[in-house]
Amino acid sequence: MKRIELHEIGEQGFDAHGDVDAETCEALLGDESMGYVWAQTGHYSVYLTRVKDAVRAVGNASFFLKTSCSRCLTEVAVPIENSIDVTLFAQGHEPVASSPDGELLEEDMGVSCYDNDTVDLEALLREELLLCLPMASLCREDCAGLCLECGNNNNERPCGCHKPVDPRFSVLTTLVQTDTP
Ligand SMILES: [Zn+2]
Ligand SMILES: [Zn+2]
Numbered sequence: 676m677k678r679i680e681l682h683e684i685g686e687q688g689f690d691a692h693g694d695v696d697a698e699t700c701e702a703l704l705g706d707e708s709m710g711y712v713w714a715q716t717g718h719y720s721v722y723l724t725r726v727k728d729a730v731r732a733v734g735n736a737s738f739f740l741k742t743s744c745s746r747c748l749t750e751v752a753v754p755i756e757n758s759i760d761v762t763l764f765a766q767g768h769e770p771v772a773s774s775p776d777g778e779l780l781e782e783d784m785g786v787s788c789y790d791n792d793t794v795d796l797e798a799l800l801r802e803e804l805l806l807c808l809p810m811a812s813l814c815r816e817d818c819a820g821l822c823l824e825c826g827n828n829n830n831e832r833p834c835g836c837h838k839p840v841d842p843r844f845s846v847l848t849t850l851v852q853t854d855t856p
Contacts (some may be wrong), residue, residue, distance in 0.1 A: 676797040684723050684730065691796055692720040693740055703801045709808055713739040714752060719800055721759060730763045730794055738804055744818035745811040747828050755807045761799060766790045
């Protein structure tokens with residue numbers, strides 16, 4: 676994906692857009708995919724403008740991913756629509772946030788940085804995408820999951836592994852079996 680040098684961002688700004696195909700998506704997810712993979716082509720559109728020494732990136736990106744349901748392992752489609760509004764400062768020149776511990780609240784502030792007078796669009800989109808990945812995905816809110824004993828998908832049909840057994844009846848069953856010649 677294109678790196679944009681600051682001098683390319685003129686008075687009119689710089690329009691960067693493109694498809695999120697399988698290859699791009701894989702590069703963005705990298706080692707932190709958490710089980711998410713590309714499902715179909717998405718799109719990103721980011722408009723860069725210079726604000727003094729900073730660069731503001733405004734736009735949106737759509738990612739169409741898939742993963743396995745956290746409970747039953749069925750494939751789940753995970754569409755992600757994300758609006759982008761990030762201000763990038765030169766590395767080492769980020770504004771200091773006034774949080775009690777003096778730490779820079781990058782995620783909250785929509786602040787990032789650029790290095791060597793170059794905006795790394797791929798890094799920007801990666802940050803955005805990874806922030807949007809759900810911690811867990813379910814095929815449906817009330818997914819019944821898999822039976823731990825037989826592996827049956829409990830959404831499809833009951834498997835009978837967990838019929839509650841009344842202790843009195845289990846004694847009867849034993850008696851009947853003993854009496855049978
Ligand atoms: Zn499920
Ligand atoms: Zn079962």
